[in-house]
Every structure is written in structure tokens, then in C-alpha cells.
Amino acid sequence: MTAVSDVSKTGEPAANGRVAGDEVLRVRDLHVTFDVRAGRLPAVAGVDLTLRRGEVLALVGESGSGKSALSMALVGLNRGPRTTITGSVEFNGMDLVRASDRELRKVRGNGIAVVFQDALAALNPLHRAGAQVAEMITTHRAVGKDAAWNRAIELFTDVGMADPHRAVRAYPHELSGGMRQRVMIALGLANNPDVLIADEPTTALDVTIQAQVLEVLKELQREHHTSIILITHDLGVVAEVADRIAVMYAGRIVEYGTRDQVLFDPQHPYTRGLLDVVPSLTGPVTGRLSAIPGSAVTGVERPPGCAFAPRCRLAGPECEQPVELRQRGGEQGHLDACTKEDHR
Structure with a gap:
């Protein structure tokens, strides 16, 4: 899998025009599996991420895509006898995956x-x-x-x-x-703290309160340069506050880039499907919104290649092979995991 860190060194501008600073959190080849009755559930399957100082990184995807499992694994909140976490999470010179519970307690709520x-x-x-x-x-x-x-x-x-x-x-x-x-x-x-993980912070709040909570997060980020990992399925929230976006499906990142790259030039069919189901406030009314066919992959059995292929109208035989997150043309730092050269 192509590491996101290879792109992070280029210093590309964030969506708001700000150049991101030093790396605060570095995640490499993170896997999280849960032992369930049906077998071993791969909640997170080889994720690479880099979080920079003072930026908002949004994790986007349907329920069951692995967003919360990923974020909780960063600080060991989903550790247990039936959980296996491998890979590395580097923070202030410490690998949080291999850290003891005592060491993690010093990090949680502090760093x-x-x-x-x-x-x-x-x-x-x-x-x-x-x-x-x-x-x-x-x-x-x-x-x-x-x-x-x-x-x-x-x-x-x-x-x-x-x-x-x-x-x-x-x-x-x-x-x-x-x-x-x-x-x-x-x-x-x-x-x-250096890093704030916000797990669906505006869910179940009315739109007025949502806007107020988001404004609080933005103001605190500006004043304290806190790095934020925002977990959400609400693309409106993402458009409001995110600098970069990682789109997750079936435990993997399928698209990654700045806010403008992902929202205005989506490459992966799953990302395009998520954006197509969002109603537009401008332009003509086109009738019923389109929907992504089928259901998200949540069981222990996963396709050998692209997990989104069973729901994708562009799927072909080549999608049965493992697909890496990579850049193919376009802007620097915009990555996707699709075999198709023409995603449209």
C-alpha cells in the first residue's frame, strides 16, 4: 500500500490555503481485527495516515467502514482479549500500539x-x-x-x-x-492536547447547535493549533471544517486528499457515490437522489480485491486483484484506490 507519508513531505497547501506544519501523528500499516462468532472481523485493514500540526483531518464513510475502530485504536481504547492491533502509531517518539496500558493512560486526555x-x-x-x-x-x-x-x-x-x-x-x-x-x-x-479526536461530535444535534459546535472546534483549532481527527458521515460538516479528507470503506482508505480535491474532483466511485446522495441547495431539482446500490461490507468475509466492487457500476475483472492507494495524474497528494483510469 502506498504510504500517505510519501505525499505529506511535499508540503502541499491545505484546503484553506494554509501550508500544514510538522507531523504530529504517524500511522503505518494499522490493522484492527475483532474475534467474533463468525471468525476474525477485519475492522481496519492496513491504513497509513499522517496528521500534521494544526490541521483537521476528516475520516469519512458509511457506518461500519472502520472510522471509529481506527480512531479508538490510536489510543488503545478498543484493546481487549478479543482484539488484535498491529502496525504502528508514532506520537512524540512513542509507538502507541506497543505502549503499555500505563503509558497509554498518560497519553489519553493529555497528549x-x-x-x-x-x-x-x-x-x-x-x-x-x-x-x-x-x-x-x-x-x-x-x-x-x-x-x-x-x-x-x-x-x-x-x-x-x-x-x-x-x-x-x-x-x-x-x-x-x-x-x-x-x-x-x-x-x-x-x-x-496535541491531538483531539472528535467522533461524530454533532450527531443528534439540531442544525443550529451543530453550527455552534463546529464554530467552537474551528476557533479552538485556530487559537491553540490543535490537530483534529474528525470522524463523520456528514459531508456538510466535512466541507465546513476539514483541511484534508480520508474516505474509508471496509476498513481501508479508498481516497485521500485535500478538502477541495476530494469534494470537487472525486476520483473513487465510492466517493462519488457518497457525494451524489447529498441534495444540492442550488440548481434545478432533478427528482429522486441517486443511491449507492447494495449494502456496505461489514462481515468477516471480504472480497480478495476491491471491497466496493460488488456495488460498483464500473467493476471489472481487474477489480478482483488487490488495489493500492496511489496517485495517477491530477494534483499532487490526491490518492485513490481504483483500477479504472476513467472513474466517471
């Missing part, structure tokens, strides 16, 4: 933080919101409780809480969905 999708389930219902943020600070920093509490109030202000002094004393069930998501972001930023 790499996670904003979970379901804030109500992630927050402790028995503790006040501010106390949970303060605990995150005292776990990794030698500061007193009063200083940590004051820092929690500052963080609640930073993430846009209307009344931070009241919010820090509230229990999770006393806060709205949008406010709970802001608490999760405050938790993630409590120790100024």
Missing part, C-alpha cells in the same frame, strides 16, 4: 484527547460537569483543586457556555445536548 459521540453516556451522571473537567486536569497536572476548578470555568467560557459559572455546577442531565457536547470538548481540551 491525545477524545470527544465521544454520545456525551450523555460519556459523562458521569453523579458528578458535576465542572468537577469532571477539573479531575481531568488534576489527573495530568500538579495543580490544586481550586486552580483546576477555575480552569474549568475558563474552558467553559472558551467553548461558548452562556453561563459558565452555572454550567460548571450542573449535572449532565441538567444540560442540553449542545451544552453537554461543549462539556465534552472542554474535557478534551483541558490539558491542551
Whole structure:
């Protein structure tokens, strides 16, 4: 598989015109398999990624494509007796795949933080919101409780809480969905991490609150130069905040590039299928939206070649062979895993 790092050294501009900086996280040949009744489920099957300082990298794909399994494997949150994780995840000179649980506990919430999708389930219902943020600070920093509490109030202000002094004393069930998501972001930023993993941070929020949460993430990225891995299936969210995009299908990356490259010049048939099902706000109404035929591959059995071939109108005999992520013409840094020269 062609490593994304080969392209990352070229210094191509991000979608917003900014030139990405130093590499913060380097993922190489990452595999995550789960032992299930039917056999071994390859949730992530050989992924290479590079995350740079101050950028937003979006992982896009249908449910079951491996986005969350990939992100949780970065900090060992899906480790277990029935899970096998191989490859390497380099962060600050440490390989997180081979790190001990004790070493990972020092990284989680400190160097790499996670904003979970379901804030109500992630927050402790028995503790006040501010106390949970303060605990995150005292776990990794030698500061007193009063200083940590004051820092929690500052963080609640930073993430846009209307009344931070009241919010820090509230229990999770006393806060709205949008406010709970802001608490999760405050938790993630409590120790100024280098990397923030946001797993579907706007799911189940109405569009107004979604816009507010996205604005918080963008503002914090600008101010603190935090690198963000954004996991989502919402291409509207991706268009709003992403610098680069990695499209995942059946545990593999099938297309990779800047936001403009992927959204405005999609190469892989799966990426084009995802974009075709998004309704347009401009132009004539063309009737029913097109849909990708069939269902995503989620079982233990995977095709020997391109996993998308059974659903692809362009599939041919050549798709039965393994397909590498590679660049064929076009702009520098835009990669896809399709055998067809003409993807349209």
C-alpha cells in the first residue's frame, strides 16, 4: 500500500490555503481485527495516515467502514482479549500500539484527547460537569483543586457556555445536548492536547447547535493549533471544517486528499457515490437522489480485491486483484484506490 507519508513531505497547501506544519501523528500499516462468532472481523485493514500540526483531518464513510475502530485504536481504547492491533502509531517518539496500558493512560486526555459521540453516556451522571473537567486536569497536572476548578470555568467560557459559572455546577442531565457536547470538548481540551479526536461530535444535534459546535472546534483549532481527527458521515460538516479528507470503506482508505480535491474532483466511485446522495441547495431539482446500490461490507468475509466492487457500476475483472492507494495524474497528494483510469 502506498504510504500517505510519501505525499505529506511535499508540503502541499491545505484546503484553506494554509501550508500544514510538522507531523504530529504517524500511522503505518494499522490493522484492527475483532474475534467474533463468525471468525476474525477485519475492522481496519492496513491504513497509513499522517496528521500534521494544526490541521483537521476528516475520516469519512458509511457506518461500519472502520472510522471509529481506527480512531479508538490510536489510543488503545478498543484493546481487549478479543482484539488484535498491529502496525504502528508514532506520537512524540512513542509507538502507541506497543505502549503499555500505563503509558497509554498518560497519553489519553493529555497528549491525545477524545470527544465521544454520545456525551450523555460519556459523562458521569453523579458528578458535576465542572468537577469532571477539573479531575481531568488534576489527573495530568500538579495543580490544586481550586486552580483546576477555575480552569474549568475558563474552558467553559472558551467553548461558548452562556453561563459558565452555572454550567460548571450542573449535572449532565441538567444540560442540553449542545451544552453537554461543549462539556465534552472542554474535557478534551483541558490539558491542551496535541491531538483531539472528535467522533461524530454533532450527531443528534439540531442544525443550529451543530453550527455552534463546529464554530467552537474551528476557533479552538485556530487559537491553540490543535490537530483534529474528525470522524463523520456528514459531508456538510466535512466541507465546513476539514483541511484534508480520508474516505474509508471496509476498513481501508479508498481516497485521500485535500478538502477541495476530494469534494470537487472525486476520483473513487465510492466517493462519488457518497457525494451524489447529498441534495444540492442550488440548481434545478432533478427528482429522486441517486443511491449507492447494495449494502456496505461489514462481515468477516471480504472480497480478495476491491471491497466496493460488488456495488460498483464500473467493476471489472481487474477489480478482483488487490488495489493500492496511489496517485495517477491530477494534483499532487490526491490518492485513490481504483483500477479504472476513467472513474466517471
